[in-house]
Amino acid sequence: MREAAGLTATEASDRSKIPRTTLGKIETAETQKVQSGHLDRLVELYKAPYEEAEALRQLARDAGDKGWWWRYRDVFGHGALPDFETEASLIKTYEVATIPGLLQTPEYAAGIFQAGNLTASEHIDRQVEARMRRREILHRHERPPQLWAVIDEAALRRPIGSPGVLAGQLDYLARIGQNANIHIQVLPFSAGAYSGIGSPFTILEFPEPLDPTIVYTDTVTGGQFEEAPEDVEQYVVTFGHVQGTAASTVRSAQIIEGIREESTHGTDT
Known part of the structure; x- marks a missing residue:
């Protein structure tokens, strides 16, 4: 807008009475919030159309709202995955050793967190609550x-937590897999080796065309986002291969039910 108005940064700073450093941070997105007074002066100086100015004001107001995950920043950290999951229209996730976090039961999640040994019980409860x-x-x-x-x-057969937890988790998968917006496919052992084996990841796509697809990968210290188009494309292609190798959703439901029955009998004995 400044460039369209034919102004240099120094000229815009002088006329708007906004410090040059502050104006620079607004333009390069180094500041998380824009003061309403500053925004009003800039859209007036740049002669922004009414609708565009109002959209910017609403965006500035929304930037002040913190999502629910903000209260769990001790669990998620900053730049957290839930921030992007909330905005995503399509989430594709591939898991090898455990059930995906979005599909876990409280008992199953607690069993995973308890495996750390160094985590206090109250922090485990908080991690489960956040999940x-x-x-x-x-x-x-x-x-x-x-x-x-x-x-x-392998994730469907790995015992997590106390006896019966896995059966409960598989029961939950069978139920939630019937929802119209949830699709679960199993990669059976019979598939042998396949592209992407051993490297879990999550792809997030967004409804706005200008919001690029991103990839999230878990690490020992937290998580990492991949945004470079060429890297994201590799994950998209790999997910396509993994999805094509996996059993259909109908057959996968049967596999889950079969493993659940096996785990239940194992618990009974």
Whole structure:
């Protein structure tokens, strides 16, 4: 807008009475919030159309709202995955060793966190609570995201937590897999080696065309986002291969039910 108005940064700073450094941070997105007074002066100086100016004011107001995950920043950290999951229209996730976080039961999630040994019980409870809050996007009334999960059979058979936890988790998968926006495919052992084996990741796509697709990968210290188009494309292609190798959603439901029955009998004995 400044350039369209034919102004240099120094001229815009002088006329708007906004410090040059502050103006620079606004233009390069180094500041998370824009003061309403500053915004009013800039859109007036640049002679922004009314609708565009109002859209910017609404954007500035929305920037001040913190999502629910802000209260769990000790769990998620900054630049957290839930921030992007909430905005995504399509989530594609591939898991090898565990059930995807968005599909975990509280007991199963607790079993995973307890495996760390160095985590206090109160922090485990908080981690489980935060993970359950993440699941809520799948059941919201307005535009819930489509979730496409490809899960290696190893994750379905790995016992997590106390006896019976796995059976409960598999029961939950069978039920939630019937939702229209949730699609679960199993990669059976019989598939043998396949592209992407051993490297779990999540692809997030967004409804706005200007919002690029991103990829999230788990690490020991937290998580990492991949945004470079060429890197993202490799993950998209790999997910396509993994999805094509996996059993159909109908057959996958049968596989999950069969493993659940096996785990239940194992618990009974």
